[in-house]
Amino acid sequence: MRIALDAMGGDNAPQATVHGAVWAARDLGFEVQLVGRPDVIQAELGERDVGGLSLPIKPASQVIEMDDHPATAVRARPDSSMAVGVQMLGRGETDAFVTMGNTGAGLAAALLHLGRIPGIKRPAVATLYPTSSDFGFCYVLDIGANTDCRPEYLYQFALMGSYYAELVLGISNPRVAILSNGEEEGKGNKLVVDSLPLLKSGPFNFVGNVEGKDVPAGLADVVVTDGFTGNIFIKTSEGVARLLIDVIKNGIKQYPLARPGALLMKPALQAAAKKLDYREFGGATLLGVDGVVVIGHGRSDAYAVRNAIRRAAQAVEGDVVGAIKRGLKNTETGEES
């Protein structure tokens, strides 16, 4: 297994990326190809024990920053670590590409240098989301690549998400649902209502509408939605978790007896925090491009980088891209496009 890592991407690069790469190489035994400025990467590697690990450097002289305009930056900087890493994947010089950089740039680079899987109309950004189900997670897509969608896109998101849930997450016959403003059939905006017949016809276990509150409750394994709504869904979840933590912290400040209480509760609260920690999720996956591309959170630390590398390897092992290609051949929507 060879994974190309954008050593320059993310708020904490190159420290967190190189550290995460060393961690993954040691724990998981992979070759992690470090893409970026050789001097910078070499300096980081020099501070760590890398004996016996396979961590080759793949030179790229340019960097795409978090606040760069995605499509423009990818075209303007052909020797960026993002572009070089994705091109390695396109040429078969690596099995997957992982970056903590600009999500839009990752998508733009993948579209430019890898292209879509033949038949896929739009790639989606997909992520794990914590739930109170037995498995503890569901898979949500699209969370941001396509702000305005058509029913055929949502159908393909459902197909791709279902394969991913089965092959990478190990959920058999995953329950696929569409995010809506009511669980009853007929509830929804025009896109949801128009998508229903297509979703019902698909070769996956479509279980109907779910509401916003049903997703954390674990009522579906795969949740499809347009990228606008999906983004609101994910960001709102982040914001509410942050608000709750702030409100509890404020309460602790106001009630002196709560402080020793909080200390006693610490292991319980830490277990809760771990469950909701994005660093455990292993980043978002681009589904629908012709290769495994994982984009981690810009704030990722070394642990999150390690987990993103592991997640990418799981997608390679599960052959999600191959499954989508084969699945599209067997569905009408795939043939039409």
Add this chain to the structure above:
Amino acid sequence: MRIALDAMGGDNAPQATVHGAVWAARDLGFEVQLVGRPDVIQAELGERDVGGLSLPIKPASQVIEMDDHPATAVRARPDSSMAVGVQMLGRGETDAFVTMGNTGAGLAAALLHLGRIPGIKRPAVATLYPTSSDFGFCYVLDIGANTDCRPEYLYQFALMGSYYAELVLGISNPRVAILSNGEEEGKGNKLVVDSLPLLKSGPFNFVGNVEGKDVPAGLADVVVTDGFTGNIFIKTSEGVARLLIDVIKNGIKQYPLARPGALLMKPALQAAAKKLDYREFGGATLLGVDGVVVIGHGRSDAYAVRNAIRRAAQAVEGDVVGAIKRGLKNTETGEES
């Protein structure tokens, strides 16, 4: 101040509704007109001390249930407590109507018997939402009346929400924002992007896009969105809060020492819970219909009913409906319609 209360509406009617009415009449000194089946209401009143309170019964022989189809039920049951209460408001026999019943039926009854404020294209359902700002709340609309919107609707939501925030919540020059998938201008789905020029032109303090995480963080006082996205936003918030509480409770079960810790933290946790408790918010308001209509949560207990009655009275005192009428006259969109 006279408030008509749907005594039959909600999961806990008539106990919670009559109890809440008595509570409001005593605390706030209002006349609360109890709309519903006289025998049922009389029996509930008989169990309470109502000396000196003004709690007249307004007979209505029919009831709309929580799971009835809204528009159909409102037409099929002209003597329902919902229809009778709204008609009292239309005839000027009360100052506001409050129900804990079916939201869709409340909206349908208001549209049928009160109608829209002249010039308003679509009424919106609006609610308070807890934030970590100084004021502690923002005002979000639409959260469910209109699944598919046009820029003119969002413009009018902004106008109505801004008046409400100023006149009822007492926020001077409220910051009005649109919910989007990125804070930068240009981010958004087609509806958001198309609405921007109109929102910028409005006689309110439009501050641009906010993301899902920015709303609980308190970056806006009024948040406008279409009813589909607004519903996802509100329900996701509910679901995430529930998940967090469940995860923390699970943690407490797993770590024995956490249990006394939780006891010590109880006042702090209760203060936090109060801040997030929908019962404090006083229900949702229908903005854009020609009268003050407040719709509380179906699960409301007496305390929530009392707060919904108080909230309705505040909207009457602030003359929100009058302000919207005057405001529409001074704006182009109002004149056009």
